[in-house]
Amino acid sequence: MTTIVKAINVRKSFGAHQVLRGVDFEVENGEVLCILGPSGGGKSTLLRCINHLEDLNDGVIWVDGEIIGYELKGSTLHELPPRLLRMQQREIGMVFQHFNLFPHMTALENVIEGPVTVRKEPKAQAEARGRELLTSVGLADHCGAYPVQLSGGQKQRVAIARSLAMKPKIMLFDEPTSALDPELVGEVLDVMRALAATGTTMIVVTHEIAFARDVADRVAIMVDGEIREMGPPAEVLANPKDARVRSFLSRVLS
Amino acid sequence: MILQRASGAVRVDVGALNQRSYRIVRLKHVGRWIGALVVVVALALLVQAFAHGQIHWATVGEFLTAGVIVRGFGNTLLISFFAMIIGVSLGTLFAIMRLSANPVTRFVAWLYVWVFRGTPVMLQLLIWFNIALVFPRLVIPGLYEARMVDVVTPFVAALLGLGINEGAYMTEVVRGGISSVDHGQTEAAKTLGMSRFQTLRRIILPQAMRLIIPVMGNSAIGMLKFSSLAAAISMGEMLNAAQQIYFINGAVIELLFVCGIWYLAGTTVLSIVQYYIEQHFGRGVAGTPAKFSFRLPFRSNTPLSGGVEESKA
Numbered sequence A: 001m002t003t004i005v006k007a008i009n010v011r012k013s014f015g016a017h018q019v020l021r022g023v024d025f026e027v028e029n030g031e032v033l034c035i036l037g038p039s040g041g042g043k044s045t046l047l048r049c050i051n052h053l054e055d056l057n058d059g060v061i062w063v064d065g066e067i068i069g070y071e072l073k074g075s076t077l078h079e080l081p082p083r084l085l086r087m088q089q090r091e092i093g094m095v096f097q098h099f100n101l102f103p104h105m106t107a108l109e110n111v112i113e114g115p116v117t118v119r120k121e122p123k124a125q126a127e128a129r130g131r132e133l134l135t136s137v138g139l140a141d142h143c144g145a146y147p148v149q150l151s152g153g154q155k156q157r158v159a160i161a162r163s164l165a166m167k168p169k170i171m172l173f174d175e176p177t178s179a180l181d182p183e184l185v186g187e188v189l190d191v192m193r194a195l196a197a198t199g200t201t202m203i204v205v206t207h208e209i210a211f212a213r214d215v216a217d218r219v220a221i222m223v224d225g226e227i228r229e230m231g232p233p234a235e236v237l238a239n240p241k242d243a244r245v246r247s248f249l250s251r252v253l254s
Numbered sequence B: 001m002i003l004q005r006a007s008g009a010v011r012v013d014v015g016a017l018n019q020r021s022y023r024i025v026r027l028k029h030v031g032r033w034i035g036a037l038v039v040v041v042a043l044a045l046l047v048q049a050f051a052h053g054q055i056h057w058a059t060v061g062e063f064l065t066a067g068v069i070v071r072g073f074g075n076t077l078l079i080s081f082f083a084m085i086i087g088v089s090l091g092t093l094f095a096i097m098r099l100s101a102n103p104v105t106r107f108v109a110w111l112y113v114w115v116f117r118g119t120p121v122m123l124q125l126l127i128w129f130n131i132a133l134v135f136p137r138l139v140i141p142g143l144y145e146a147r148m149v150d151v152v153t154p155f156v157a158a159l160l161g162l163g164i165n166e167g168a169y170m171t172e173v174v175r176g177g178i179s180s181v182d183h184g185q186t187e188a189a190k191t192l193g194m195s196r197f198q199t200l201r202r203i204i205l206p207q208a209m210r211l212i213i214p215v216m217g218n219s220a221i222g223m224l225k226f227s228s229l230a231a232a233i234s235m236g237e238m239l240n241a242a243q244q245i246y247f248i249n250g251a252v253i254e255l256l257f258v259c260g261i262w263y264l265a266g267t268t269v270l271s272i273v274q275y276y277i278e279q280h281f282g283r284g285v286a287g288t289p290a291k292f293s294f295r296l297p298f299r300s301n302t303p304l305s306g307g308v309e310e311s312k313a
């Protein structure tokens, strides 16, 4: 197994508020890491640092051979120019809680937007692959539908297909099912489960404990900007050592 | 107490409900009929008054298609069209500048809006028209040199005056449109690796258009009318042409009516065009294509009667 993501001492503050207080972790190629934790613990912020939607105050994030957002010169990090940053960002897929589909484009147009506009793929080729991707998330019949015409679960599956269309090295999910009606959660988790089975590296922030237990190779519990506990789900979920983690888990598991 | 008495007027014993189906008699809207009658009579009187007033309709008909007037209207259209293009381009450019991270750029855009929105168009037209008093010669070192009066013809002055003024208004409109687009859209575009420009062109502006187009439609209609101000700087648009004719033949009202008819024709066409453009940019929005801004004048505007109409159809 090879490491594909490595975070060292990641720190992030908004003003005086320290949101990430030195986060360290590694993710292996093909691994599924689920991040759990109480609200406000910094889970979203950590994900957003991984694809550099937020810059760091300290530490580094390394993805598949590159430091994200910076260039290492000796012992200093220099901010990357936007063009190079974009080349890194397109290798990292991200699925948002609120989908963020482009409302003026059909499902298929959403999916091919990245490949055509960014990767400059020929449209016909992108469309063929876009249809394949939409089929693989169970939306073969909805290629021409605009986001308003889709249910929340369908929207999120389009969003997953849109990210996958860029053939990312890793996929980040920020509470992908939190905005969904309960009966629609399953269809999205099924797609993610199938994706995990193909060996895609995934970092998933979620409140779905059952999903974490079944699908994750490891779970991390984040409290107050730190990873307090990290390991195989059976271990971490069953007998956590940290007191804050225990109280969090007892609340969500009950 | 009052409630009780009011409902008492229509009180029905539950036992009286012995039929499954009743014939329904619609309420007679007497007031509506009287209102309509009054309006129709008033209109008839108005038409009558104009038909028999001191106005020579044959002259109106004659000048409606007169070469000078039609050419004048052509100029009006030309000015309005290009001034709108200048306005929209400047508006988009300065709106992006106002939203930029660079404070200097932001300030320049703010200054532009402040100056050109804060002074009357008429004044701006006159200043452009007389710009040669300030800068007698236009010089681009090594490339171009000319007398300002030759460059800034009345047509150019009208274009600059109307276009730059329109741009100041469009800046605010476009800025509002761009700001209205959810920030999540920009983030989604970023994660796909899109550049700022690509994001703006492919994601943000098409969505901002939904807000911008209706305002822009109104601006275009306004521009068609404002272009008549250019008559003051002897730009040969329609109103100017009409004035020159009635100074000679004295048919003042007739020629003004001719202009009125042409302006109405122009604004009507614009309203129709606006309707179709709005439909185009409304795609992907709940409720399209029910969003009307252009309506036939006799179509009801109230949602209630609109609903009745639809259920009848």
Ligand SMILES: Nc1ncnc2c1ncn2[C@@H]1O[C@H](COP(=O)(O)OP(=O)(O)OP(=O)(O)O)[C@@H](O)[C@H]1O
Pocket (backbone or CB within 6 Å): A014, A019, A037, A038, A039, A040, A041, A042, A043, A044, A045, A046
């Ligand atoms: N852009 C920002 N500006 C200021 N503060 C922020 C910003 N983004 C996040 N925060 C703060 O950082 C803290 C952590 O936020 P974050 O969204 O990362 O938590 P989370 O673990 O994802 O919580 P949740 O489960 O509610 O999504 C919160 O206190 C939040 O208010």
Ligand SMILES: [Mg+2]
Pocket (backbone or CB within 6 Å): A043, A044, A045, A174, A175
């Ligand atoms: Mg969050």
